[in-house]
Amino acid sequence: MVAIYYVMAVSALYFVILLFSFRNIRDIFRRANYSKYNTLSGSELVPSVSLLVPAYNEELTIAENVRCLMTLNYPTYEVIVINDGSSDDTLQVLIEEYGLTLLPNPELRGNIHTHKMRGIYYNPQYPQLYVIDKENGGKADSLNAGINLSRYPLISSIDADSLLEKDALIRMARMYMENPEETVAIGGDVRIANGCVIENGEVKDVSLPRRMWPMFQSIEYLKAFLGGRIGWSHLNGLIIVSGAFGMFRKDYVIAVGGYRGGYPGEDMNIIIKLHRYMLENKIKYRVSFCPEAVCWTQAPDSYNILSNQRKRWGRGNLKNMIENRNMLFNPKYKVMGLLTMPYNVIFEALNPYFRITGLLALLGYVMLDMTNWQVLVVFGLVNFLSGYLLSVGALILEEMAFRRYTKLSDLVKMLLFSALKFVGYHQLGVLWRVQGHIQYMQNNNSWGTMTRQSWKDKNEAA
Amino acid sequence: MSQSATLQRVQAVDFYGRLEEEVRGHRNGTALLFLYCAGDPSGTDAELTEVQSFVDQLSGVNSEVLRDVSTGVLALTLPGYTLDAAHYQALLLKQHLQGRLEQSDPRITLAALTETPSTQTMKQMAEAARLSTSSDIHIFTQEEADRDQSRILIVDQDATVREFLQIRLAMQGYETLEAVDGLEALDLIPKWEPDLVLTELNLHGIDGLPFIHHIQQLKVKEPPKIVVLTEKRVEQTISQCFQNGVDDYVTKPFSPVELDARIRRCLH
Numbered sequence: 013m014v015a016i017y018y019v020m021a022v023s024a025l026y027f028v029i030l031l032f033s034f035r036n037i038r039d040i041f042r043r044a045n046y047s048k049y050n051t052l053s054g055s056e057l058v059p060s061v062s063l064l065v066p067a068y069n070e071e072l073t074i075a076e077n078v079r080c081l082m083t084l085n086y087p088t089y090e091v092i093v094i095n096d097g098s099s100d101d102t103l104q105v106l107i108e109e110y111g112l113t114l115l116p117n118p119e120l121r122g123n124i125h126t127h128k129m130r131g132i133y134y135n136p137q138y139p140q141l142y143v144i145d146k147e148n149g150g151k152a153d154s155l156n157a158g159i160n161l162s163r164y165p166l167i168s169s170i171d172a173d174s175l176l177e178k179d180a181l182i183r184m185a186r187m188y189m190e191n192p193e194e195t196v197a198i199g200g201d202v203r204i205a206n207g208c209v210i211e212n213g214e215v216k217d218v219s220l221p222r223r224m225w226p227m228f229q230s231i232e233y234l235k236a237f238l239g240g241r242i243g244w245s246h247l248n249g250l251i252i253v254s255g256a257f258g259m260f261r262k263d264y265v266i267a268v269g270g271y272r273g274g275y276p277g278e279d280m281n282i283i284i285k286l287h288r289y290m291l292e293n294k295i296k297y298r299v300s301f302c303p304e305a306v307c308w309t310q311a312p313d314s315y316n317i318l319s320n321q322r323k324r325w326g327r328g329n330l331k332n333m334i335e336n337r338n339m340l341f342n343p344k345y346k347v348m349g350l351l352t353m354p355y356n357v358i359f360e361a362l363n364p365y366f367r368i369t370g371l372l373a374l375l376g377y378v379m380l381d382m383t384n385w386q387v388l389v390v391f392g393l394v395n396f397l398s399g400y401l402l403s404v405g406a407l408i409l410e411e412m413a414f415r416r417y418t419k420l421s422d423l424v425k426m427l428l429f430s431a432l433k434f435v436g437y438h439q440l441g442v443l444w445r446v447q448g449h450i451q452y453m454q455n456n457n458s459w460g461t462m463t464r465q466s467w468k469d470k471n472e473a474a
Numbered sequence: 475m476s477q478s479a480t481l482q483r484v485q486a487v488d489f490y491g492r493l494e495e496e497v498r499g500h501r502n503g504t505a506l507l508f509l510y511c512a513g514d515p516s517g518t519d520a521e522l523t524e525v526q527s528f529v530d531q532l533s534g535v536n537s538e539v540l541r542d543v544s545t546g547v548l549a550l551t552l553p554g555y556t557l558d559a560a561h562y563q564a565l566l567l568k569q570h571l572q573g574r575l576e577q578s579d580p581r582i583t584l585a586a587l588t589e590t591p592s593t594q595t596m597k598q599m600a601e602a603a604r605l606s607t608s609s610d611i612h613i614f615t616q617e618e619a620d621r622d623q624s625r626i627l628i629v630d631q632d633a634t635v636r637e638f639l640q641i642r643l644a645m646q647g648y649e650t651l652e653a654v655d656g657l658e659a660l661d662l663i664p665k666w667e668p669d670l671v672l673t674e675l676n677l678h679g680i681d682g683l684p685f686i687h688h689i690q691q692l693k694v695k696e697p698p699k700i701v702v703l704t705e706k707r708v709e710q711t712i713s714q715c716f717q718n719g720v721d722d723y724v725t726k727p728f729s730p731v732e733l734d735a736r737i738r739r740c741l742h
Contacts, residue, residue: 054705083681087708137687212679
């Protein structure tokens with residue numbers, strides 16, 4: 013019976029969050045369409061931003077991504093690429109593409125501890141581009157190195173496998189400028205670029221991925237970002253700003269000691285730390301989500317890579333929860349302590365175990381003939397329908413406000429895959445999470461590999 | 475055959491040089507005629523022979539019909555002809571061509587010369603023949619030759635801005651062309667050789683400053699002037715632009731009158 017209550021609670025919570033998303037979508041639509049981003053993108057009054065791009069073995073995609081980042085519509089910004097001791101030619105590709113030379117005595121402003129920096133490359137012809145070469149120390153370490161070099165009051169972390177839309181940064185800055193005192197972090201909307209046509213560092217033609225795994229992830233991201241995060245940000249209970257694209261106040265990031273190295277999930281960790289710091293010091297703050305700022309990312313398209321990524325997420329999530337367990341049900345931490353953290357522990361981290369025990373219990377009931385198959389079917393149907401309704405809700409949000417996918421066939425495909433997701437993909441997700449937890453117990457702390465495909469090859473393949 | 479091929483190549487190299495020589499050879503004035511056959515799939519070889527045969531039967535004319543291989547424009551001189559006589563011959567030539575080559579649609583630009591024209595003027599005449607939309611014979615006057623025909627390349631990703639600028643600048647008598655982004659513009663500049671590039675800094679494909687730098691690196695005879703018309707109002711960017719050799723910097727929203735004045739000042 014517990015399982016049934018559990019499922020009901022999850023669904024109810026999801027629906028409440030989705031409702032909040034719907035409440036906000038009209039505002040989002042209007043501000044996305046009626047704001048004068050063009051004028052704003054030339055204004056001296058927009059705060060300047062340092063873009064931090066950690067890159068580890070990205071020789072195939074890095075040139076295209078940097079080209080994309082160099083042509084954003086934004087008044088003042090710098091791009092800092094951090095080569096995290098890549099074993100491939102990432103650094104050489106950049107040096108050749110932009111004619112960079114080693115800076116003789118670079119000026120470092122921050123003093124967060126990082127691994128040894130080998131040098132900083134620069135070319136006065138591209139005054140906004142810096143490339144840091146450092147010894148391998150992980151993503152968090154790279155971001156910290158970038159913070160140390162950055163000149164501007166805002167930082168934005170961007171994955172080297174992601175492409176920003178030209179207006180993405182200015183849209184985020186607009187949100188920041190509405191409430192610069194309180195806003196400490198803003199997350200962007202991450203979408204799957206597999207299947208899209210990419211030209212000159214820009215997504216030209218939006219369409220859904222052809223392959224199965226990226227397709228499922230597309231739906232999943234849409235649901236998580238539009239259905240989930242808009243609602244959570246309304247409650248100021250966002251627990252994660254995607255590592256692929258987020259903007260932060262540098263002073264507070266430094267105040268909480270920068271990114272934590274040595275473990276995945278650094279993107280969730282920094283947000284929890286920010287929440288904790290602000291609440292403990294009783295400073296009014298907001299962690300916002302800006303769905304109109306879009307970042308396109310390459311999703312893993314094979315089972316192995318995807319499972320590695322998910323195990324890593326499971327591991328990172330568990331680690332973050334255990335580290336911050338004192339926030340759980342602690343009224344001092346307000347929404348964070350009373351809602352977000354419990355939600356994450358019970359419905360995200362422990363989700364697999366509830367599901368598995370629930371399933372076992374159900375099987376047991378059936379075996380012992382304590383219940384009949386009708387109950388089982390009804391239970392399954394309710395479970396499926398509520399989940400499907402949530403996905404459809406996210407799709408409706410997408411269609412109401414953004415309409416990135418214009419083809420009707422894409423829409424039908426999304427509806428179909430939202431349903432197919434419940435057969436197999438969901439169960440795999442549960443499995444991966446458990447495996448991630450096992451890895452955590454075994455102290456297996458590898459990042460796993462993510463093989464990239466060049467954006468160009470992708471176009472041909474798609 | 476091989477001889478004529480070599481001959482043609484030499485002609486192509488200095489079509490205008492030879493034309494100038496020919497005009498200079500006739501002391502007491504000559505008529506100069508440019509002809510371009512639009513929509514002729516059979517190629518220009520047939521035209522060339524037809525025009526040559528027409529010229530040969532004229533009494534007192536023994537000039538050779540020249541051809542610009544790169545554009546397909548034909549040129550011939552009619553020494554001693556006044557404008558009205560030349561116009562009559564041009565009409566006959568048009569009729570002759572239309573009779574012989576069914577699909578040919580000749581466009582003719584004609585001028586009576588008393589002195590040797592500049593290469594620029596001749597280029598203008600050839601261009602006028604090539605781009606003419608009517609089959610009437612176009613009489614090229616002194617006024618037309620004097621008219622300010624500076625070329626301006628408009629680079630902006632916003633179609634509305636491009637259209638506005640294009641209409642306004644065309645009304646001022648400039649020749650204009652549009653490019654959506656920096657890469658397209660970099661492709662167009664060596665081909666079209668504009669006198670001035672009017673560009674936004676927020677461009678797709680390549681950013682403003684590197685774009686300007688690339689323009690200056692292009693191998694063109696006369697590097698175009700660069701005027702920036704942009705949303706960016708950050709002082710640092712403005713000073714960087716001037717350091718990179720930009721001729722003027724105008725921010726949006728802009729006053730069209732001011733922009734006109736600044737463009738005029740850059741060109742003269």
